[in-house]
Amino acid sequence: MNNFFIILFHTYLSKLKTKSFLVTTIITAVIMLALTNMTNIIDFFNKDGSVEKIAVIDESGQLFVPLKEQMKAADNDIVLEEYKGNANQAKKAVEDGSYKGLLEVALNKEGLPAASYKAMSIADSTIPADLQSSLQQIKTMMASTQINIAPEQLEKLYAPVDFEKSAIEKGAKTEEELNQARGLVYVLLFIIYFAVILYANMIAMEVATEKSSRVMEILISSVSPIKQMFAKIIGVGLLSLTQLAVLLLVGYFSIKQNLKTMKGGFFDFFGFGNVPASTIAYAVIFFILGYFLYATMAAFLGSLVSRIEDVQQMITPMTMLVVAGFMMAMFGLGQPEAPFIKYTSFIPFFSPMLMFLRVGMLNIPFWEVALSIAILIATILFLAIFGARVYRGGVLMYGKSNSFKDIRKALQLTKNE
Structure with missing residues (x-):
């Protein structure tokens, strides 16, 4: 029986002392620390307060202000600036790095918002999605005004349905x-x-x-x-x-x-x-x-x-x-x-x-x-x-x-x- 324990502890200690085991454990622990501190890491790289500036050309003359308010309420790192020049000048400013992208907004034939977004690369889908979401809310409000729907009625229309789930089985x-x-x-x-x-x-x-x-x-x-x-x-x-x-x-x-910062989503x-x-x-x-x-x-x-x-x-x-x-x-x-x-x-x-x-x-x-x-x-x-x-x-x-x-x-x- 002594031989059994000799092999057992030899297997355990020899593997425990190997560089591969120690390195793997350390790397995995570091990855785990990184994942559980992801919010702090993101905040660290954003501590300089860097924001994404978007140039906006408002051909309608009435969409920039409500759009800026919607984006401000969304509490993201996107800052809208109304650009007074033409589209070609704005594109040049994007190429020079003065702006992250260019958003052109106007009213279509029905008097509702329409937009186009241009950037050096559209691989980052976050910014276009945020802009589109804000414009969608403006479009909803404008469309409801056109068909004479009161804000209270619109709120009731988009309110989620009351849906409760409960289990009948005892102890479920x-x-x-x-x-x-x-x-x-x-x-x-x-x-x-x-x-x-x-x-x-x-x-x-x-x-x-x-x-x-x-x-x-x-x-x-x-x-x-x-x-x-x-x-x-x-x-x-x-x-x-x-x-x-x-x-x-x-x-x-x-x-x-990090329990206090781990909120939302997952x-x-x-x-x-x-x-x-x-x-x-x-x-x-x-x-x-x-x-x-x-x-x-x-x-x-x-x-x-x-x-x-x-x-x-x-x-x-x-x-x-x-x-x-x-x-x-x-x-x-x-x-x-x-x-x-x-x-x-x-x-x-x-x-x-x-x-x-x-x-x-x-x-x-x-x-x-x-x-x-x-x-x-x-x-x-x-x-x-x-x-x-x-x-x-x-x-x-x-x-x-x-x-x-x-x-x-x-x-x-x-x-x-």
Whole structure:
């Protein structure tokens, strides 16, 4: 048993000290800090108060003032300046960099606003969209005046319909709770997806590297292949938990520090407050089970190859299973009650993501969750037993091995021992 822990901690510490692990962790933490501080970063680059000046030629003589008021009310960084020269002179000013663009406004045959926008490049769609939106509001007001619609009537016409949603089922989540659950599930699905691919691939590479360097022959003489496999799986598992703990702590404290500035858009729709403890618990459970499922597969698949170059080809089908589960989970975020999602959530290769999705967003019977976990554990045990036999023979196989037919050869070698 001492040999088991020696390999376990050697795997953990050797990977922990590698430059690739440290650099990856640091870069990922920096990216996470950048994302959670995006508002502050944007404000930093805009601290000089830079604005986008737009030259406006108003051929009607009555649109510039209301347009400027609309743009001011929109509270953006666009400043309108009425240009007194002709269009050619204005274009020259845009080319010289005095203005970001040129807006020509006039009244059409119906007496309603019409405009054209010119700039050195129209790749930036924000400015034209803001200008068009303001002109649209002016057009609506002018058109309503032409057909004698009072402002109160116009407000009533464009007022959104009263539409309330409520669930009849007892214990069903409210819309606010669903948004909170959707946000948490969305984030954790990405964590599960990338963690499974990254760390399962790491295990396969570790085994293949040892075989290619012939270290495996020395290890086999002192430690059984089965102990080696599970020591590597648990060692890399501890490594993944270490890295995720660092990243989650960085993200948590960064979000906590910037909570006041994180308003609107994503942070309003995907609220993260008042998340049930059960959802967090299920996230941890399905993450660990999903890791062991794919890590076991990666270990015995990695044992079949003798060259590092063949690892990716061998584990590609496993990777495609993870990708398929993730894509189905993305679909399920919008339709978690779809029969397709319900039935596939019991398939062990997809349940770490799909059943967690259903648990987080729906009020499902406990027996469904328990059944899914039981099937997942049974599959892990089966793969562990089967994988141990393949691993035991696979580590003795050398030469070009990039076919699943090699599993039979590995099993045959295990029997002959």
